[in-house]
Amino acid sequence: MKTTIVLRKVSIPFREPFRISNGAAARKDSVIVEIRRGEVSGFGEAGPLTGGAYSAETAESSWDRLEQKLIPFWMESEFAHPAEVGPALDTIPGEPFARAALEGASWDLVGRETALPLWRMFGSQSRPIESGVAIGIFDTLDELLERVDRYLRDGYRRTKIKIQPGWDVEPIRAIRERFGDIPLMVDANTAYTLDHLDTFQELDRFGLMMFEQPFPANALHELAELQRQVKTPLCADESAESQQSLEKMIELASVEIINIKVQRVGGLTNARRMYDRAHQAGLGIWLGTMPELGVASAQGLHLATLPGFNFPTDVEASERWYVDDIVDPLITLSEGGHIQIPDGPGMGYRVNAAKLEQYTVQRMEFSS
Numbered sequence: 153m154k155t156t157i158v159l160r161k162v163s164i165p166f167r168e169p170f171r172i173s174n175g176a177a178a179r180k181d182s183v184i185v186e187i188r189r190g191e192v193s194g195f196g197e198a199g200p201l202t203g204g205a206y207s208a209e210t211a212e213s214s215w216d217r218l219e220q221k222l223i224p225f226w227m228e229s230e231f232a233h234p235a236e237v238g239p240a241l242d243t244i245p246g247e248p249f250a251r252a253a254l255e256g257a258s259w260d261l262v263g264r265e266t267a268l269p270l271w272r273m274f275g276s277q278s279r280p281i282e283s284g285v286a287i288g289i290f291d292t293l294d295e296l297l298e299r300v301d302r303y304l305r306d307g308y309r310r311t312k313i314k315i316q317p318g319w320d321v322e323p324i325r326a327i328r329e330r331f332g333d334i335p336l337m338v339d340a341n342t343a344y345t346l347d348h349l350d351t352f353q354e355l356d357r358f359g360l361m362m363f364e365q366p367f368p369a370n371a372l373h374e375l376a377e378l379q380r381q382v383k384t385p386l387c388a389d390e391s392a393e394s395q396q397s398l399e400k401m402i403e404l405a406s407v408e409i410i411n412i413k414v415q416r417v418g419g420l421t422n423a424r425r426m427y428d429r430a431h432q433a434g435l436g437i438w439l440g441t442m443p444e445l446g447v448a449s450a451q452g453l454h455l456a457t458l459p460g461f462n463f464p465t466d467v468e469a470s471e472r473w474y475v476d477d478i479v480d481p482l483i484t485l486s487e488g489g490h491i492q493i494p495d496g497p498g499m500g501y502r503v504n505a506a507k508l509e510q511y512t513v514q515r516m517e518f519s520s
């Protein structure tokens with residue numbers, strides 16, 4: 153059957169500039185992969201954040217890798233099942249977002265061809281996924297409290313506060329005083345060392361759900377030491393970059409919880425493998441984001457239906473970050489702060505052809 157792959161870069165404005173360490177991004181750029189086979193299309197997304205805030209990859213580097221290596225390789229290969237795609241693409245190392253995009257499109261395509269939702273292909277059950285909100289660093293406590301208030305009204309099931317030295321204990325104390333015993337956690341994005349032990353001992357008194365990534369990604373021994381000194385569970389995010397790092401963290405008892413990000417580890421199959429191991433080791437698990445547009449978010453949500461994803465996801469409503477999205481329907485929160493994946497094959501959400509056209513800024517086509 154004739155197969156065509158369409159590579160697109162889409163660009164959608166952020167609702168407000170996304171503040172990152174080296175400036176602010178006004179638009180979210182993602183590379184969207186469409187695989188057309190016969191009458192059916194499957195979609196995948198590579199959505200690294202502009203400016204390399206969370207990763208070295210960019211939309212441009214993802215595009216280049218897809219164009220030059222991954223798509224030509226995929227076109228020459230025969231896959232009996234989409235679970236074979238990820239391991240095959242792993243033989244071309246680097247650019248995990250690009251691999252995740254092509255693999256995600258392969259899963260979505262086969263799901264649509266066989267009329268199966270991804271959750272069923274993963275051997276899971278459909279269920280609503282609890283959604284949590286992540287709130288950045290502000291200049292004043294008043295601004296922070298106003299945001300927390302707003303997102304609690306939206307119904308998010310837990311509130312995550314980004315912290316850094318100088319913005320940690322006071323914001324948490326202020327939130328506890330104002331909002332009481334809400335489900336609350338902090339994310340340090342690697343900003344501390346063991347020299348800040350007393351900060352974490354103070355934070356330990358606020359009954360937080362977890363401390364996400366207090367130390368640098370490779371500081372696995374130091375994480376284990378901190379975990380021995382506090383009762384709040386530690387969560388690995390930046391440290392959870394591969395199966396090998398997960399093994400090491402289990403061996404050292406570095407953390408009690410892991411944040412699995414599909415794009416960071418090169419796709420759904422790799423993420424599934426990490427989930428299997430973490431679940432077997434008794435770790436708490438949740439699905440993180442980079443954050444992506446709706447295509448990659450939706451595919452991650454299917455993975456998060458697996459038992460053992462027992463903390464709220466970072467996937468938020470589409471309108472939280474973006475003025476629009478290309479998925480139809482948009483991702484929304486139910487009354488109770490859950491995301492309900494729409495029924496339907498593949499990722500459930502459809503790609504809106506008109507919006508895809510509207511937001512595309514670059515396009516290239518490959519045919520077998």
Ligand SMILES: [Mg+2]
Pocket residue numbers: 339341364365389390
């Ligand atoms: Mg994080």
